[in-house]
Amino acid sequence: MPRVASKVFTLTNDPNSEVSDLSKLIHSDQSIASHVLRIANSAAYGGGEQIVSLQQAVTCLGMNLLGEVAIAVSVQSDLFKAPGFEAQITQLLRHALASASYGKEISRKRRRNVEGQFLCGLLHSVGKPITVQLISTITKEKDLELDKKSVAQLVGAFHRKIAAKVAVDWKLPEQLQVTTIYYKRYESAPSFREESAATYLSQLLASWIINPANFKVNELIKDPVFGFLNFYPDDAEDLLNKKDHVKTMVSAMEI
Amino acid sequence: MNIEEEFDLIVIGSGPGGQKTAIQATNAGLKVALIDRERKVGGTCVHHGTIPSKTLREAALTITTLRRNPDVFDFKLKDDMEVSTLMKRLDSVLGSYTDFISEYLTSQGISYFHGRASISDANTVSLTTLKGSSSFLSAKYIVIATGSKPRTPSDIEVDHENILDSDSILSMIYLPRSLTVVGGGVIASEYASIFSLLGVKVTMFDRTSRPLIFMEPECTEKFLNHFTKNGGEYIGEAKYESIKWDSVSQVITKLDNGTVISSDKMLVAQGRIANTQGLGLEDLGIELGRNGAIPVDDNYQTSIEGLYAVGDVIGPPSLASVSMEQGRRAICHALGTDPGSKFELVPNGIYAVPELSSVGISEDQAREKYGNDIIIGRASFDEVARGQIAGFKDGLLKMIADSKTLKILGVHVVAEGATDLIHVGEMAILNNNDVRVFLENVMNFPTLGEAYRIAALNIITKHAERLARKPESRIQNLIEQAELN
Ligand SMILES: Cc1cc2nc3c(=O)[nH]c(=O)nc-3n(C[C@H](O)[C@H](O)[C@H](O)COP(=O)(O)OP(=O)(O)OC[C@H]3O[C@@H](n4cnc5c(N)ncnc54)[C@H](O)[C@@H]3O)c2cc1C
Numbered sequence: 001m002p003r004v005a006s007k008v009f010t011l012t013n014d015p016n017s018e019v020s021d022l023s024k025l026i027h028s029d030q031s032i033a034s035h036v037l038r039i040a041n042s043a044a045y046g047g048g049e050q051i052v053s054l055q056q057a058v059t060c061l062g063m064n065l066l067g068e069v070a071i072a073v074s075v076q077s078d079l080f081k082a083p084g085f086e087a088q089i090t091q092l093l094r095h096a097l098a099s100a101s102y103g104k105e106i107s108r109k110r111r112r113n114v115e116g117q118f119l120c121g122l123l124h125s126v127g128k129p130i131t132v133q134l135i136s137t138i139t140k141e142k143d144l145e146l147d148k149k150s151v152a153q154l155v156g157a158f159h160r161k162i163a164a165k166v167a168v169d170w171k172l173p174e175q176l177q178v179t180t181i182y183y184k185r186y187e188s189a190p191s192f193r194e195e196s197a198a199t200y201l202s203q204l205l206a207s208w209i210i211n212p213a214n215f216k217v218n219e220l221i222k223d224p225v226f227g228f229l230n231f232y233p234d235d236a237e238d239l240l241n242k243k244d245h246v247k248t249m250v251s252a253m254e255i
Numbered sequence: 256m257n258i259e260e261e262f263d264l265i266v267i268g269s270g271p272g273g274q275k276t277a278i279q280a281t282n283a284g285l286k287v288a289l290i291d292r293e294r295k296v297g298g299t300c301v302h303h304g305t306i307p308s309k310t311l312r313e314a315a316l317t318i319t320t321l322r323r324n325p326d327v328f329d330f331k332l333k334d335d336m337e338v339s340t341l342m343k344r345l346d347s348v349l350g351s352y353t354d355f356i357s358e359y360l361t362s363q364g365i366s367y368f369h370g371r372a373s374i375s376d377a378n379t380v381s382l383t384t385l386k387g388s389s390s391f392l393s394a395k396y397i398v399i400a401t402g403s404k405p406r407t408p409s410d411i412e413v414d415h416e417n418i419l420d421s422d423s424i425l426s427m428i429y430l431p432r433s434l435t436v437v438g439g440g441v442i443a444s445e446y447a448s449i450f451s452l453l454g455v456k457v458t459m460f461d462r463t464s465r466p467l468i469f470m471e472p473e474c475t476e477k478f479l480n481h482f483t484k485n486g487g488e489y490i491g492e493a494k495y496e497s498i499k500w501d502s503v504s505q506v507i508t509k510l511d512n513g514t515v516i517s518s519d520k521m522l523v524a525q526g527r528i529a530n531t532q533g534l535g536l537e538d539l540g541i542e543l544g545r546n547g548a549i550p551v552d553d554n555y556q557t558s559i560e561g562l563y564a565v566g567d568v569i570g571p572p573s574l575a576s577v578s579m580e581q582g583r584r585a586i587c588h589a590l591g592t593d594p595g596s597k598f599e600l601v602p603n604g605i606y607a608v609p610e611l612s613s614v615g616i617s618e619d620q621a622r623e624k625y626g627n628d629i630i631i632g633r634a635s636f637d638e639v640a641r642g643q644i645a646g647f648k649d650g651l652l653k654m655i656a657d658s659k660t661l662k663i664l665g666v667h668v669v670a671e672g673a674t675d676l677i678h679v680g681e682m683a684i685l686n687n688n689d690v691r692v693f694l695e696n697v698m699n700f701p702t703l704g705e706a707y708r709i710a711a712l713n714i715i716t717k718h719a720e721r722l723a724r725k726p727e728s729r730i731q732n733l734i735e736q737a738e739l740n
Contacts, residue, residue: 018503019503019504020501020502020503023502023503023504049429050429052428052429053428053429055416055417055504056429058503058504059431059432059504059505059519060432104416107415107426108414108415108416111303111415111420111422111423111426112415112423112426113423113426113427113428114414114415114416114423115416115428116426116428173428175428226385227385227386230292230293230294230385231385232292232371232383232385232387233386233387
């Protein structure tokens with residue numbers, strides 16, 4: 001049984017465990033989050049309301065149903081398991097979590113939907129682990145060896161297309177479909193333009209906290225996305241100052 | 256200091272107050288600059304308040320109408336209904352409204368600047384752009400119309416995720432199953448009744464014994480009946496001891512009466528504070544009042560000559576309608592033109608479901624002023640043909656008149672359409688009319704306006720009964736008066 005599945009299983013069978021543990025689990029993993037949304041919205045589980053946020057899933061489905069969905073998800077979640085590439089997957093997950101958490105801070109500042117932006121950040125890069133997983137399968141099948149740089153290049157080349165397909169195929173909420181596809185080109189998003197821009201900014205700030213050496217703060221702050229979101233220099237600084245808070249949130253969520 | 260451009264007037268803030276000020280000034284031939292820190296004009300009114308809440312209200316009412324007429328409409332709420340679906344019209348409403356205002360302001364020759372303003376001295380405004388660069392504009396007059404923002408008590412952590420304020424409430428992407436509303440004022444009552452109409456389990460609580468405590472008790476009673484009939488609950492005379500999100504799925508509210516409320520989301524509607532931070536008013540020696548409000552005189556001028564403030568930034572009544580009129584009056588004063596007589600009457604309009612509206616004085620105020628020399632007329636909307644047709648049978652129009660002159664002193668309405676209907680009463684009061692004006696003139700039929708006729712007739716009948724009455728003992732008199740009123 002995959003590690004996450006066994007965790008869900010233990011949680012749902014432990015009378016002392018709480019919904020909060022399960023909630024934390026589904027919030028903390030791209031694969032679980034996206035599949036929970038997919039399965040919770042499927043005919044089998046759909047209780048009438050469309051689930052567009054993880055918080056809503058926790059509230060509407062309750063511990064038992066949520067547990068069921070999470071187990072179903074995590075049993076299948078070897079989709080994101082890429083033997084030999086665990087380090088990359090962990091790195092990607094950390095980045096997704098940081099984007100999700102930063103997304104919340106961005107939305108809070110703009111007084112826009114915080115829950116929705118969490119998911120946009122978490123899932124914007126859902127194509128990356130899938131690409132890594134594909135690479136892992138293919139390299140194993142063909143007995144190939146790829147260096148880190150080539151893997152990164154392949155991920156860079158394919159992840160957005162894959163993410164776009166996944167978002168549509170999995171019938172993710174419209175906001176997620178749009179932001180996942182358009183976050184880099186937020187100005188040309190057909191709808192949810194501000195959410196796409198916030199997603200772009202959240203992943204940019206996530207990259208910064210994960211690899212601060214790659215960024216110069218005074219350059220970062222000049223990114224036009226701040227202006228697009230009507231953030232003045234002090235607003236931007238406020239956001240950068242949330243760095244430690246976001247890091248703490250990310251490490252609290254990592255499973 | 257390098258002055259970039261000189262104007263006759265600089266207006267800070269593009270909400271209703273700022274807009275009307277700018278337009279009034281350009282009409283008078285002034286060269287005007289309008290500054291807002293947001294890219295789009297409109298202020299709270301357009302982006303967070305009046306227009307968005309009324310758009311959601313319209314959607315809720317449409318749904319209710321469809322639900323109430325199952326034999327006519329084969330209606331079922333879509334399973335995947337999200338708040339954003341209900342608000343779909345909002346984007347286009349806001350888009351076309353802000354575009355219209357922007358174009359109109361430009362066509363009037365008003366220069367729009369996007370940036371944060373602060374006041375350097377009585378004639379200079381410093382403007383900071385999104386990129387952080389600063390420039391200076393100068394003018395003979397400056398009008399501050401920077402509005403207000405939601406007030407958050409320090410012991411409630413508004414995270415805009417689970418605990419929201421009136422700015423963030425409409426960003427919810429789905430309808431929660433349950434909502435707790437902290438407060439019993441206008442914004443609280445509007446949203447509480449709208450969400451309960453949409454099927455959300457709403458619990459509203461406040462220190463006051465009833466919501467909208469400043470309105471006529473008979474009207475709020477009707478409102479409350481309607482609200483509870485729709486599944487809402489009001490807990491009066493209650494204070495919160497703690498409000499916390501449980502980190503899983505519920506906001507837990509503990510009240511001082513021992514009640515514990517658990518809900519998916521919470522709306523905190525605890526009043527508003529003026530947007531004065533960063534304006535540099537302290538350096539100008541302006542001392543702020545309650546909730547940060549800028550003190551002004553009767554002409555909306557601050558303690559500094561030529562520096563005016565209008566709208567929410569000067570405190571209650573905090574209405575878009577009033578902000579606009581204040582803006583117009585400030586310019587009249589600056590230019591020495593006559594603004595017309597001072598407005599005494601401000602109608603209250605509350606877009607709850609059903610609407611409530613009032614103008615003039617309340618029964619309590621009337622008793623204080625006139626003792627028992629008042630007569631009260633009532634029209635219940637089940638007597639009004641249009642009310643019957645439209646299904647607003649539980650509405651009420653209450654009219655208060657001076658029993659000696661029969662002059663109208665106050666009108667209070669609760670019913671759909673109340674906010675429009677009130678203007679008839681407002682005009683009658685402004686014109687010093689007595690209630691016979693509604694009997695001796697013709698109004699359309701069937702309209703809700705018929706309620707005025709019914710209430711007036713009620714007053715005339717009571718008046719006639721009073722005149723016909725034999726002198727009685729004082730006690731008997733009091734009893735009868737109480738019954739007659
Ligand atoms: C939920 C809700 C419902 C409401 N419903 C009604 C209703 O039905 N009827 C009614 O009459 N009123 C209603 N109101 C109240 C109404 O919205 C306000 O009274 C009105 O918007 C006040 O107008 P204003 O011009 O004073 O300020 P605002 O509309 O608040 O505009 C102020 C502007 O100033 C800008 N600003 C602030 N500081 C600066 C700065 N330093 N530099 C540059 N720009 C700055 C802001 O960005 C903003 O655009 C409602 C309010 C809310 C919140």
